[in-house]
Amino acid sequence: MVTANPILLPELRFMLAEGDTAGLREVAEELHPATVAEFSTGLTDLELWQVLAALPVERQADIFPYYELSRQVELVAVADRQTLGQLLESMAPDSRVELLRELEPELVEEILPLVAKAERHDIRMLLSCPENSAGALMTTEYASLPADITAGEAIARLRSQAPNSESIYYIYVLDAERKLLGLISLRDLILARPTALVADLMQTDIISVLVEEPQEEVVQKLARFDFLAIPVVDDQNRLVGIITHDDVLDAVRQDATDEAQRIAAVAPLGESYLQAGLTTMTWKRGGWLTILFATAAVTTTVLARRPITDPWLIDFIPLVMASGGNSGSQSATLVITAMSTGDCRLSDWPQILRREFMLGILLGLLLAVPGYLLALLYAPTPSAALVIPLTILGVVMLGTLVGSVLPLMFRSLGLDPALMSNPFVSAIVDVVGILLYMSVAMLVLG
Numbered sequence: 001m002v003t004a005n006p007i008l009l010p011e012l013r014f015m016l017a018e019g020d021t022a023g024l025r026e027v028a029e030e031l032h033p034a035t036v037a038e039f040s041t042g043l044t045d046l047e048l049w050q051v052l053a054a055l056p057v058e059r060q061a062d063i064f065p066y067y068e069l070s071r072q073v074e075l076v077a078v079a080d081r082q083t084l085g086q087l088l089e090s091m092a093p094d095s096r097v098e099l100l101r102e103l104e105p106e107l108v109e110e111i112l113p114l115v116a117k118a119e120r121h122d123i124r125m126l127l128s129c130p131e132n133s134a135g136a137l138m139t140t141e142y143a144s145l146p147a148d149i150t151a152g153e154a155i156a157r158l159r160s161q162a163p164n165s166e167s168i169y170y171i172y173v174l175d176a177e178r179k180l181l182g183l184i185s186l187r188d189l190i191l192a193r194p195t196a197l198v199a200d201l202m203q204t205d206i207i208s209v210l211v212e213e214p215q216e217e218v219v220q221k222l223a224r225f226d227f228l229a230i231p232v233v234d235d236q237n238r239l240v241g242i243i244t245h246d247d248v249l250d251a252v253r254q255d256a257t258d259e260a261q262r263i264a265a266v267a268p269l270g271e272s273y274l275q276a277g278l279t280t281m282t283w284k285r286g287g288w289l290t291i292l293f294a295t296a297a298v299t300t301t302v303l304a305r306r307p308i309t310d311p312w313l314i315d316f317i318p319l320v321m322a323s324g325g326n327s328g329s330q331s332a333t334l335v336i337t338a339m340s341t342g343d344c345r346l347s348d349w350p351q352i353l354r355r356e357f358m359l360g361i362l363l364g365l366l367l368a369v370p371g372y373l374l375a376l377l378y379a380p381t382p383s384a385a386l387v388i389p390l391t392i393l394g395v396v397m398l399g400t401l402v403g404s405v406l407p408l409m410f411r412s413l414g415l416d417p418a419l420m421s422n423p424f425v426s427a428i429v430d431v432v433g434i435l436l437y438m439s440v441a442m443l444v445l446g
Helices: 008-018 021-030 033-040 045-053 057-066 069-078 081-090 093-102 105-114 117-127 151-164 186-191 215-225 245-263 278-305 311-315 317-341 346-376 384-412 417-445
Strands: 142-145 167-174 180-185 229-233 239-244
Touching: 008 021, 008 033, 008 045, 021 057, 033 057, 045 057, 045 069, 057 069, 057 081, 057 093, 069 093, 081 105, 081 117, 093 117, 105 117, 142 151, 142 239, 151 167, 151 186, 167 186, 167 229, 167 239, 180 186, 180 229, 215 229, 215 245, 239 245, 311 317, 317 346, 317 384, 317 417, 346 384, 384 417
Parallel strands: 142 167
Antiparallel strands: 167 180, 229 239
């Protein structure tokens, strides 16, 4: 998250008041774009556009993506349309498409005619990619070469391509129809004999991803093969873009944030915590809290209809419910994480259930022993105290099985297991756990 710098902000406003364009340009040119965004984010929208107007459009394009996406949307709303068109032309393809996805379709159609035709075609192509696909992450700024030139000629061509390429460490070898034939690293190209053909130097065993491929699979491939970038091809193996490791890192970070929020029974905010409105927070948190409240009400109804008469048993209700709920949440979180990282798939469900069943027994026994010792302090007889360890064993086994089954079931139905599982695990384990507690108490105590 970009935060305002209170030390530099007054100095920046002073330069704006004095009309010190040269000073603004000097500061913005010397510092990293992210630093410029940091110390200027506290300005009003109009002040910020004054700062950007003092800079070349290429520098504006470097700085603009470092503002929070919600702030970028606010800046677009007050921007001069001609200035905005020039800025979009100069921005990296992936950055500008990320911004345009957040704008109203009518505003996008109003802006696009201000962009050069070639860039406009590129924007429409990227916008047509599904939001969570490889195409939504890719950039179309890459370096490419034909196969029938020498290493010396290739290096000469790269000098002209480099300023417009996001990364030139990997160079992609294409035929006349832009089909991907191979790739060569810049290191290998520099070390090769100047007369060596690119066709002889390139690697032909290429790992690529399809435009429609889910982003999770892109992340897994980049992590598995330790690439700096991965090519994106269409169904005819034509190169349409590349995904660089820094874009994947941003996606992974956002996915991790969303996943953590889902696991806590909060619909993903889609923006930073402090920027999310109270109405948005209430809606996204309140929905699941209402569901959890309703399930807790079911537990209350069960207790009201089948009351526990022994006072010492009532004291152990929180312990019993917590044991089942915690073990279920652990199992659900582990299975969700394993599925999201590709460690396990739906087809692995028999192995998952066997593991969780055995873990339920082991964890249940682990907690049953201290549970029995604690129950001896309150139960009227040692035999009566057996209610607690037997129930703990049962609810922990129940929790681990429910916690592992629900994510698999929701994934098979096409639902998000992270958002759906943990609330339902708590609900099911609470209700069934109380029924199990009562049943064990009736069996042991008669």
